[in-house]
Amino acid sequence: MVEARGVCYSAGPREIFNGLDLTVERGSITAVMGPSGTGKTTLLRLLTGQIRPSAGSVQVLGEDVGALSRRGLFALRRRMGMLFQNGALLTDLNVFENVAFPVREHARLPEPVLRRLVLMKLEAVGLRGAEQLMPQELSGGMARRVALARAIVMDPEVLIYDEPFVGLDPVSMGFIVRLIRSLNDALGITSIVVSHDVQEVGSIADYSYLLAGGRAVAQGTTAQLQATQDPAVRQFMQGSSEGPVAFHYPAADYAQQLLDARDLPAARSSK
Amino acid sequence: MTAALQHIGAVVLFLLRVLAVLPAALRRPGPVIRQIYNTGARSLIIIMLCGLVVGMIMGLAFSDMLARFGSESALGVAAGLALLKEMGPVITALLFAGRAGTSLTSEIGLMRATDQLTAMQVMAVDPLRAVVAPRFLGGLIAMPLLVAIFDIMGIFGTQLIGVSVMGVDAGTFWSQMQNQVGLDDVGEGVVKSLVFGFACTLIAVYEGYNAEPTAEGVGLGTTRTVIVSSVLVLIFDYMLTAAFL
Numbered sequence: 001m002v003e004a005r006g007v008c009y010s011a012g013p014r015e016i017f018n019g020l021d022l023t024v025e026r027g028s029i030t031a032v033m034g035p036s037g038t039g040k041t042t043l044l045r046l047l048t049g050q051i052r053p054s055a056g057s058v059q060v061l062g063e064d065v066g067a068l069s070r071r072g073l074f075a076l077r078r079r080m081g082m083l084f085q086n087g088a089l090l091t092d093l094n095v096f097e098n099v100a101f102p103v104r105e106h107a108r109l110p111e112p113v114l115r116r117l118v119l120m121k122l123e124a125v126g127l128r129g130a131e132q133l134m135p136q137e138l139s140g141g142m143a144r145r146v147a148l149a150r151a152i153v154m155d156p157e158v159l160i161y162d163e164p165f166v167g168l169d170p171v172s173m174g175f176i177v178r179l180i181r182s183l184n185d186a187l188g189i190t191s192i193v194v195s196h197d198v199q200e201v202g203s204i205a206d207y208s209y210l211l212a213g214g215r216a217v218a219q220g221t222t223a224q225l226q227a228t229q230d231p232a233v234r235q236f237m238q239g240s241s242e243g244p245v246a247f248h249y250p251a252a253d254y255a256q257q258l259l260d261a262r263d264l265p266a267a268r269s270s271k
Numbered sequence: 272m273t274a275a276l277q278h279i280g281a282v283v284l285f286l287l288r289v290l291a292v293l294p295a296a297l298r299r300p301g302p303v304i305r306q307i308y309n310t311g312a313r314s315l316i317i318i319m320l321c322g323l324v325v326g327m328i329m330g331l332a333f334s335d336m337l338a339r340f341g342s343e344s345a346l347g348v349a350a351g352l353a354l355l356k357e358m359g360p361v362i363t364a365l366l367f368a369g370r371a372g373t374s375l376t377s378e379i380g381l382m383r384a385t386d387q388l389t390a391m392q393v394m395a396v397d398p399l400r401a402v403v404a405p406r407f408l409g410g411l412i413a414m415p416l417l418v419a420i421f422d423i424m425g426i427f428g429t430q431l432i433g434v435s436v437m438g439v440d441a442g443t444f445w446s447q448m449q450n451q452v453g454l455d456d457v458g459e460g461v462v463k464s465l466v467f468g469f470a471c472t473l474i475a476v477y478e479g480y481n482a483e484p485t486a487e488g489v490g491l492g493t494t495r496t497v498i499v500s501s502v503l504v505l506i507f508d509y510m511l512t513a514a515f516l
Contacts (some may be wrong), residue, residue, distance in 0.1 A: 048393050050389065050393070051394065074394070074395040074397075076393035077392075077393055077394065078395045080393070082390075082393045084386050084389075084390055086385060086386060088385060088386035088387050088389065088390035089387075090382075090387055090391075091379075091382070091385070091392075100394075101394070101396075102396070104396045105394070105395075105396045105401070106395065133383065150394075155393075172283075
């Protein structure tokens with residue numbers, strides 16, 4: 001369904017991936033986890049064809065994303081849905097029109113049919129009553145749910161979630177977690193959830209990948225990942241600051257930098 | 272110099288991409304009409320007010336100047352020609368760049384910064400067709416209409432001051448204008464308004480679409496819109512005035 005083989009990608013001088021391999025089975029929920037800066041969002045951009053790998057291949061629904069023409073890429077994207085981290089709702093359209101947007105763009109449905117379709121999707125995310133609200137009037141969690149309704153309105157075969165749990169209150173988070181699972185099961189969607197919320201994503205994922213150092217360093221079911229003896233994987237899964245994965249960005253010697261600060265002029269700089 | 276040429280090349284390439292999606296954008300008139308409203312109707316008050324004030328100033332200044340040559344009766348012709356050929360298109364374009372141009376740049380720039388354009392691409396919708404082209408067409412159509420309204424208000428303002436306050440004969444004012452201002456003068460104003468509308472709207476959507484997706488980037492893009500549009504309007508005005516002589 002979705003397959004990455006030997007994917008390499010660099011953003012300027014910084015190498016993001018150096019041989020990433022990943023497989024997502026049809027109808028499954030696959031979690032892609034990893035510390036910040038390991039390329040999770042870059043992976044989503046590769047899957048949706050926003051960027052192309054410098055080496056290796058990304059296959060989605062049987063198509064080589066990197067080799068597709070613009071027309072082919074747009075045709076493939078119609079079969080995919082994506083939930084953005086910030087929702088990315090169109091700010092000049094209300095909730096109803098935001099959800100209706102992809103349908104109006106790609107299908108010529110009679111207005112009554114379109115209205116029923118949008119109301120059904122809004123009901124699925126619990127926001128049927130908010131159809132007339134503007135995005136500015138929504139909380140972060142509500143915006144994420146509207147964006148989810150928009151992502152599923154075209155009944156995609158693959159649904160990609162970019163950090164769906166960030167900044168949500170416990171009620172909204174629990175709702176979104178159950179929603180991802182139920183959408184996946186009810187609609188037969190293949191879901192890819194990029195997140196570093198280990199507990200939440202681990203509770204619904206059928207299979208998980210852990211990214212670090214430009215490749216998948218661990219994979220398996222949530223139970224398998226939690227039972228692993230690899231210190232780096234254990235550190236991430238348990239959320240510990242102690243372990244082989246450095247918390248601090250590389251820097252000069254701490255004590256020396258503090259001592260050097262003594263030699264600065266005493267006058268306060270003004271900008 | 273190389274950087275300037277690269278920038279011009281990038282704008283031309285952007286223009287070609289926008290022109291390529293214009294037919295598709297025209298097949299959906301709804302968004303275009305919305306943008307005519309946004310750029311045109313929402314600029315109406317400031318355009319009408321400025322047109323009236325500029326006309327009133329011309330009524331005062333021209334009456335005084337022409338009186339020195341004993342030609343107060345030429346007030347209608349002088350005001351009509353000045354407004355239709357120069358003041359109307361130029362001042363409207365400068366106001367348009369400041370009001371509608373900055374609005375277009377910041378709106379599109381913020382859409383870029385908040386992933387709205389990326390979301391469209393992922394939904395297999397071309398943002399150039401759905402966002403840029405309707406705004407480009409809206410600006411292009413709104414500008415000549417705004418210039419016409421500016422001209423009307425300007426002539427009204429000149430007549431208001433010139434006739435009511437400075438004592439120029441109303442019949443002379445209108446008949447002189449009717450006799451001396453021709454269709455070619457109106458045409459010059461229309462051509463200028465189309466060129467200025469094209470330049471201002473293109474710069475505004477280009478700067479918004481290519482703004483860095485940060486608060487500072489959108490701010491810089493908005494500033495560049497005003498500066499580049501204003502300079503271009505004045506340069507194009509000189510070139511067109513020379514061409515119409």
